[in-house]
Amino acid sequence: MALLEIREVTRRFGGLAAVDRVSLAIEAGEFFTLLGPSGCGKTTLLRMIAGFDEPDEGELFLDGKSLSGIAPEKRPVHTVFQSYALFPHMTVAGNIAFPLEMANRPREEIARRVRETLALVHLDEKGQAYPHELSGGQKQRVALARGLVNKPRLLLLDEPLGALDAKLREEMQVELINLQRDVGVTFVFVTHAQQEALALSHRIAVMNMGRVEQLDTPDRLYTAPSSRFVADFIGKINLIEVEVIDASHGHLGLRAAALGEFAAEPVPGVKAGERGALALRPELVRVTERLESVDLRNRFTGRVKELLYLGDVTLYKVQLDGGFVIEALLTNAAPGRARLFKAGDSVTVAWRHDAGVFLRG
Amino acid sequence: MDERREARESGSGGWTRWAVAGPPTVFLLAFFLVPAFIVVAASFREPGEFGGLVPLAAGWRAAFSMEAYRFLSGDLVYAQIFASSFAVAFATTLICVVLAYPLAWLIARSPRRRRDLLVLLVILPFASNFLVRIYAWIMLLGPANLLYTPFAVIAGMVYVHLPFMVLPLYTNLEKHDPALLEAAQDLGANAWTRFWRVTFPLSLPGIYSGSALVFIPVLGMFAVPELLGGTGDILIGNLIKEQFLDNRDWPLGSALSIGLTIAVLACAGIAAAGARRGLQGTEAVS
Numbered sequence: 140m141a142l143l144e145i146r147e148v149t150r151r152f153g154g155l156a157a158v159d160r161v162s163l164a165i166e167a168g169e170f171f172t173l174l175g176p177s178g179c180g181k182t183t184l185l186r187m188i189a190g191f192d193e194p195d196e197g198e199l200f201l202d203g204k205s206l207s208g209i210a211p212e213k214r215p216v217h218t219v220f221q222s223y224a225l226f227p228h229m230t231v232a233g234n235i236a237f238p239l240e241m242a243n244r245p246r247e248e249i250a251r252r253v254r255e256t257l258a259l260v261h262l263d264e265k266g267q268a269y270p271h272e273l274s275g276g277q278k279q280r281v282a283l284a285r286g287l288v289n290k291p292r293l294l295l296l297d298e299p300l301g302a303l304d305a306k307l308r309e310e311m312q313v314e315l316i317n318l319q320r321d322v323g324v325t326f327v328f329v330t331h332a333q334q335e336a337l338a339l340s341h342r343i344a345v346m347n348m349g350r351v352e353q354l355d356t357p358d359r360l361y362t363a364p365s366s367r368f369v370a371d372f373i374g375k376i377n378l379i380e381v382e383v384i385d386a387s388h389g390h391l392g393l394r395a396a397a398l399g400e401f402a403a404e405p406v407p408g409v410k411a412g413e414r415g416a417l418a419l420r421p422e423l424v425r426v427t428e429r430l431e432s433v434d435l436r437n438r439f440t441g442r443v444k445e446l447l448y449l450g451d452v453t454l455y456k457v458q459l460d461g462g463f464v465i466e467a468l469l470t471n472a473a474p475g476r477a478r479l480f481k482a483g484d485s486v487t488v489a490w491r492h493d494a495g496v497f498l499r500g
Numbered sequence: 501m502d503e504r505r506e507a508r509e510s511g512s513g514g515w516t517r518w519a520v521a522g523p524p525t526v527f528l529l530a531f532f533l534v535p536a537f538i539v540v541a542a543s544f545r546e547p548g549e550f551g552g553l554v555p556l557a558a559g560w561r562a563a564f565s566m567e568a569y570r571f572l573s574g575d576l577v578y579a580q581i582f583a584s585s586f587a588v589a590f591a592t593t594l595i596c597v598v599l600a601y602p603l604a605w606l607i608a609r610s611p612r613r614r615r616d617l618l619v620l621l622v623i624l625p626f627a628s629n630f631l632v633r634i635y636a637w638i639m640l641l642g643p644a645n646l647l648y649t650p651f652a653v654i655a656g657m658v659y660v661h662l663p664f665m666v667l668p669l670y671t672n673l674e675k676h677d678p679a680l681l682e683a684a685q686d687l688g689a690n691a692w693t694r695f696w697r698v699t700f701p702l703s704l705p706g707i708y709s710g711s712a713l714v715f716i717p718v719l720g721m722f723a724v725p726e727l728l729g730g731t732g733d734i735l736i737g738n739l740i741k742e743q744f745l746d747n748r749d750w751p752l753g754s755a756l757s758i759g760l761t762i763a764v765l766a767c768a769g770i771a772a773a774g775a776r777r778g779l780q781g782t783e784a785v786s
Contacts, residue, residue: 189686211685224683228701237697241688285687 140203142167142325143188143293148197150183157183159349160197165293165327170319172328174336175346176372181329184346185295188327190214201292212241217291221298223282225270231281232257232266238289256288259318276307280314287322296328300335312338333373337361345369361420367498370418375454377419377465381497386411391497393417397463401437402492409497419495424467426455426480427487435489441465443484453479457488543568543754551748568751572759578739582763585735588650588725589718592657593711596665599658600710601703604669608676615674622666630660634727641728648730656724661717665710672706673699708771716764736760 141164150158158180165171173181186192188199190211199206206214217238225234232253239249257263260280270278279299286294300308316339319326330336336343337357344354345368353365364370367378384400385392391403395417403417427433429440441459448471455467465488471479480486546554546565556563572578607618625633637656641647646655676699684694722737729735736756743753 191682191686211682212688212690216686218683218686220679220683222677222679224677224679226680226683226698237684237689238687241693289688 141165142169142202143327144200144203145184145188146198146200148184148187148194148199150180150187150192150194156349158187158194161346161349161351162197163344163351163354165325167325168323170316170326170328170339170341172330172336172340172343173346174330174333174343174372176331179346180349181331181346182297185218185297185327185329188293189216189218189295215292216295217286217289217293218295218297219282219286219299221301223270223278223299225278225281225285227270230267230269231262231273234270234281235284235288238285242289244289252288256284259287259321260284260314275303276311279303279311283315283318287318287324290322291324294324294326296326298330299328300330300332308335315339337373345372347372363496364418364498367416367418367500370416370496370498375421375466375468377417377421377424379417379419379463379465379495381415381417383409383411383413383415383497390492393497395461395463398439398459398461401439403495403497404493406497406499409499413499415497415499417495418498419465419490421454421466421468422452423490423494424465425489426457426467426469427489429485429487431487433487433489435491437492437494438487438489439465440485440487443480443482443486446480446482448479455480457486459488539754539757542750543758545751547749547751551750553750565751568749568755571752572755578756581734581736581739582759585719585737586763588654588657588735589715591654592661592718593665593715595654595658596662596714597707597711600662600665600669601707604666604673604706605699607666607670608673619667619670622663622670625663631723631727633659634724637728647728648733650729650733652728653725653733653735656728657718657721660721660724661714664713664717668710668713669703669706672703676702712768712771715767719760719764 143165145161145163145165148158148161149156161180161184173184175181183192187194188206190206190209190213193207201214201216226237229237235253235256236249239252244252253266254263257266260283262277262280262284265273265277265281270281273281279302282299286296300311303311312335315326328336328339337360340357342354342356343360345352345360347368353360353369355363355365360369360373364373364376370376371378379395379398381393381395383391384394386405386409389405391405391409392400392411393403394400409415425433425435426443439459439461441457443455444458444464445456447454451471453469453471455469456464457467458464467488542553544564544566546567548554603622607615607622610618634656637652637659638647641652641655646652680698680702681694684698689697719735720737720740722735722741725733725735725738726741736759740753740756740760743749743756747753
């Protein structure tokens, strides 16, 4: 039995469905992420799990028991808020003790568990400090400690890293992974940052316009997106509009107006004449000097239009002779790479026929 | 870099600062500090035959006399009036807190567009004359046989001072982050606990400033007890007014004023010390 089951849940605001017939199951011990752009319904869904909002249709089950009509304070579900929402008039220790006091734990147990939890988030020295004396990262850790101290069945995290700067955010990501593994509490994490979701999660539900577009592991989402939305939302990708011209020879023959003909892996059920898009990750696109021999059939010539040097990698935008601009990501330190290309260089662009994913529609 | 900018600002700010701060400083010196010294000096002199003070030419006793203070400390009735004045001020403040809190809370919770209107309604009574409003209370309390009682005095005091409690409380409550209450609820607190553990402690600064705005004026107020109270409901304010206008004993009136000032300052000092201890950490919100 799943720890949390969301069954056909719909929530409307003024006739508009913020969450539209969402069904999913979250297993105990999982680091589960709801990922999507703002307004996709992920926060509404989170608030329904916490109890601050009730679904118009459908039901939520925690440990097999319905959550409908159960007030937030009665749910064994705690939230780490985006703004942290630390109590400014209480010390760090007072903040962390709060949920234990609400649960009427004995005084000695509260003291011991506050101490343990402070150690868990590396704030042993800060128990007597007030929230306004802490840095952003420290506040974040207090909020986590307060959410975890009473061992909730579920910890909900609402964009908790949004307010941190890039370097701190990366550190906190590593800490979050370790923390979740150590305490074994199930995390439901809400974010619009796809890299964060990929880095942290066991499974990700990508949401768009109130619906779950795809629910999968991070690597499956990245390498095998099931829709244009998911392909485009997660990472960088080339989306090439194509028409299927041949589906009979163990591969897909595709034709793109601004490019020409090329091949891709077959997709069950796809027939000649269908339209769709080929989703191709930039790092799977090879760029070589025009005179070099390339043993790939998907091969086009063009000129480097723009490039973005990023230190470890360079992102090239190559205008192909057919007019299409393709993005290619090349590692700068690859063996045998004599030099970087410059804008205006004539190059050959190629990719393996199984590099891209054909998406229907 | 910051230091240099600060230096430049304070350098050029030399005369600007005086241009801004000068007039109010001069005003306060001339019309607040000087009169205060005159009151102190008057309390150590002898009353003149027809009011005012005995001319200094009448000898050294005219310039310095402890007579007013001796008189005050000689009669227990003055201490009793001080005590009952503090009791009335304390009761008024407490009732104002209890009445103003829900009102301020409701205003702070109402839709943003309606808040300004509600605040306007709270201060609307100020638009009509103070004495007229107290006379209205005479009309209200008379038929109910409550006029000239301690109840009438406290009712009048509460009525006059309630807005001074509502406004600072509202300003405080309005700034509370609703996420804090959500967090408390999420962590297991019911409505009652949410109020006592989150809303109330965070509103203490509002309660303190509202209390100061009510307690201190009530101590000096003489119109309300004079119009609504009976003979036994005399307060320090009435006593002081009487010395100046009826008994024409300026030194005694001055000595009473000084006693009142010292008592108020002592109260404010104790309250501030208490507030500082209770306020740790709330600066972030208020």
